[in-house]
Amino acid sequence: MNADNFEAEDKSAAVGGIAADRLRSIIERVERLEEERKALAGDIKDIFTEAKSAGFDVKVIRQIIRLRKQEPAEVEEQETLLDIYRRALGM
């Protein structure tokens, strides 16, 4: 950990003066946004927990959301290919 910090600071220092601040700013903004992303993931998880409590099948709900996100043509294509392979296997 000490060694890592040393390397990081060494590096920042090497970029020189103002650029080091710029780098720090970039890193902190990204970290902040990632935290927000993580928080949203938690919210989504909560909703699924609620859904499960209400008796819904979470896996199927995920499937619905996935379908709504896809182009109908995409769905069709995958299903067609699946059929073709199934026929080839005599299933």
Place this chain on the structure above:
Amino acid sequence: MNADNFEAEDKSAAVGGIAADRLRSIIERVERLEEERKALAGDIKDIFTEAKSAGFDVKVIRQIIRLRKQEPAEVEEQETLLDIYRRALGM
């Protein structure tokens, strides 16, 4: 499986009723949150684009962020390990 069937029938019976609204609400809330997540991902990407324009090495920045994220986790893990070893020794 008995419980599942019960829930499933419960649900189909409610189509057009309150449960359908509940299902719709769940799905739409999740989709909304996923959009926000996606937007945040876009913001992060923008910052990296900016960083690159400023002459920084994006890959290096990513690695630094990754490090800063895992350092606390490693400290945590070491403590856990210590506990584990002590318990293994019957202390």
Place this chain on the structure above:
Amino acid sequence: MNADNFEAEDKSAAVGGIAADRLRSIIERVERLEEERKALAGDIKDIFTEAKSAGFDVKVIRQIIRLRKQEPAEVEEQETLLDIYRRALGM
């Protein structure tokens, strides 16, 4: 690494006499089996690479294998539930 090995040996020694050897044996046998598992995973990956080269859609092949692994009743049930939710949403 040195410190870790020290801890591990410390631990083994502390379990006392024969038990330490027993512990070492257990660990080594598990590690050996995990290596074999990993090797098999590599073999599977190779087959998929071959499949891709032959023009097959790997994702669909995975889907086929998944289906063959499931009980037909299971597949049916999932699809039924999907239909029910779709109707509830007017899709």
Place this chain on the structure above:
Amino acid sequence: MNADNFEAEDKSAAVGGIAADRLRSIIERVERLEEERKALAGDIKDIFTEAKSAGFDVKVIRQIIRLRKQEPAEVEEQETLLDIYRRALGM
């Protein structure tokens, strides 16, 4: 997409021909390897059962094995990091 369509048609044309055999072969080989993998997982489980019977703490053993596995990876990562920093510094 053009390539995909081409491949898909290629495949459907071959149903009942050589490609179908090829597909079947691929699937069966993968399934066979997955069975072997599953068998090894069973063997590992047996060893842990034995360990538990001998009075060992299975969770601790798992943690030790995990540690032994990730140590080399961490060394590797440190070297990678060093390279990255050196490149970032133009060395």
Place this chain on the structure above:
DNA sequence: CGGCCGTCTAAGGATC
């Protein structure tokens, strides 16, 4: 039987 853990899949990024 609900949460936890490990594995497996799929998407995004890096590399050539």
Place this chain on the structure above:
DNA sequence: GATCCTTAGACGGCCG
């Protein structure tokens, strides 16, 4: 631009 690899998310099995 295609492939490879890493990473995050989803899934199933295991344990408590």
